[in-house]
Amino acid sequence: MTKTLANQVVDTLRAALSERNDFIPLHEPELGDTELANVTDCIKTGWVSTAGAYVGQFADKLAEATGTKYAAPTANGTAALHACFHMLGLGHGDEVLMPSLTFIATANSIFYTGAKPHFIDCDKDRLGVDAAKLDDYLETIGRREDEGVRNIETGGLIKALCVVHIFGHPCDMDPIQDVCDKWGLKIVEDAAEAVGSTYKGRKCGSLSDIAAVSFNGNKIITTGAGGGVISNDETLGPLAQHITTTAKRPHAYEFIHDYVGFNYRMPNICAALGVAQFDRLEGFIETKRKLFTVYEKVFAGIDGVSVLKEPSDSRSNFWINALIMDKPDEETRDVILSKANDAGIMLRPIWRPMHMLDIYKDNPRMPDLSMTEYHNQTVINIPSNPKLLPLLT
Ligand SMILES: *Cc1c(COP(=O)(O)O)cnc(C)c1O
Numbered sequence: 001m002t003k004t005l006a007n008q009v010v011d012t013l014r015a016a017l018s019e020r021n022d023f024i025p026l027h028e029p030e031l032g033d034t035e036l037a038n039v040t041d042c043i044k045t046g047w048v049s050t051a052g053a054y055v056g057q058f059a060d061k062l063a064e065a066t067g068t069k070y071a072a073p074t075a076n077g078t079a080a081l082h083a084c085f086h087m088l089g090l091g092h093g094d095e096v097l098m099p100s101l102t103f104i105a106t107a108n109s110i111f112y113t114g115a116k117p118h119f120i121d122c123d124k125d126r127l128g129v130d131a132a133k134l135d136d137y138l139e140t141i142g143r144r145e146d147e148g149v150r151n152i153e154t155g156g157l158i159k160a161l162c163v164v165h166i167f168g169h170p171c172d173m174d175p176i177q178d179v180c181d182k183w184g185l186k187i188v189e190d191a192a193e194a195v196g197s198t199y200k201g202r203k204c205g206s207l208s209d210i211a212a213v214s215f216n217g218n219k220i221i222t223t224g225a226g227g228g229v230i231s232n233d234e235t236l237g238p239l240a241q242h243i244t245t246t247a248k249r250p251h252a253y254e255f256i257h258d259y260v261g262f263n264y265r266m267p268n269i270c271a272a273l274g275v276a277q278f279d280r281l282e283g284f285i286e287t288k289r290k291l292f293t294v295y296e297k298v299f300a301g302i303d304g305v306s307v308l309k310e311p312s313d314s315r316s317n318f319w320i321n322a323l324i325m326d327k328p329d330e331e332t333r334d335v336i337l338s339k340a341n342d343a344g345i346m347l348r349p350i351w352r353p354m355h356m357l358d359i360y361k362d363n364p365r366m367p368d369l370s371m372t373e374y375h376n377q378t379v380i381n382i383p384s385n386p387k388l389l390p391l392l393t
Contacts, residue, residue, distance in 0.1 A: 006335040038272035052268025061278040066205030068230040070237025073266035077214025077227035081109035090115035119365040128171030165194035168319035221277035223270035288318040328377035350379035
């Protein structure tokens with residue numbers, strides 16, 4: 001009898017990771033001596049909170065790594081996204097187009113502004129926004145107006161598109177930019193997973209009007225919890241820095257706030273960790289790219305699954321590797337997930353699409369989200385911790 005696909009996948013992973021007997025998580029932070037020294041410095045000097053020299057250093061490194069002029073470090077990635085959408089002046093009656101296939105923060109941060117997340121489909125190979133399908137869709141439901149696109153079905157005004165570079169693989173931004181130019185839409189980049197990735201030689205986070213990144217513990221580099229708003233826009237960039245830090249005017253002692261801002265500041269102790277992590281970003285990317293190559297070899301002999309590749313026009317940071325089943329099959333997917341987790345190897349499905357969650361099921365959406373639903377049943381994330389590489393080769 002031939003082994004089932006589920007058994008083949010789990011046995012392959014188990015064999016590949018055999019030397020490691022403890023539980024293998026999907027991801028874990030890699031922290032070293034410089035991280036320890038920097039955090040210790042914060043503790044010894046008392047500079048643990050929202051003022052301190054590491055925050056500025058971190059902002060500079062963030063801008064450099066993402067090819068942007070302005071960076072505003074924040075408390076987490078969700079706060080950074082919220083600041084982005086807030087700055088677009090969104091409110092009730094407005095809509096923002098975004099992929100249904102993403103992490104919940106993308107939708108929530110739009111919802112916080114009063115606007116409605118409006119779900120669109122992804123493409124097959126990059127899992128990102130499908131520009132051609134978006135244009136066709138806008139042709140059927142949209143009417144171009146000065147401030148955006150009138151949704152003739154809901155009456156709402158579509159003001160922006162949010163793209164998400166899934167697992168660090170850049171979206172195909174050129175056609176996306178063309179569609180947004182045609183329809184007069186701003187682009188927000190959710191680059192939470194794509195720090196260090198490039199599209200046609202350009203850095204993710206610099207491919208849009210304004211972008212958000214995350215430095216949560218499971219991301220490619222971490223500040224514990226953290227994020228950032230980045231931009232090359234001369235208005236939005238400085239505004240992001242201002243409104244995420246309570247919109248306080250610089251003054252030696254007076255408290256003068258000229259806008260209802262947010263306390264989304266990144267603490268110095270987190271920035272201290274991040275300054276050390278940034279110096280290792282290229283190394284982590286190299287390791288993760290090698291991890292991909294090893295996984296590709298390991299799974300080459302198994303019919304029915306392949307490892308998600310980077311787009312040929314891009315250099316991905318391979319934040320988290322993904323297995324893609326050749327055919328959507330929820331039952332097999334679930335058997336693989338449960339067998340692997342029972343065997344101490346953490347695997348996860350891709351997020352449940354937003355339009356399939358009760359909280360967002362009534363939101364505006366493309367009627368055809370078939371590629372999203374297809375990939376909901378094909379994608380399985382596999383352990384992508386840089387520490388695994390020596391065990392795998
Ligand atoms: C991690 C992540 C976020 C949000 O980051 P937090 O720092 O956890 O708030 C947003 N979008 C995507 C796609 C993410 O993966």
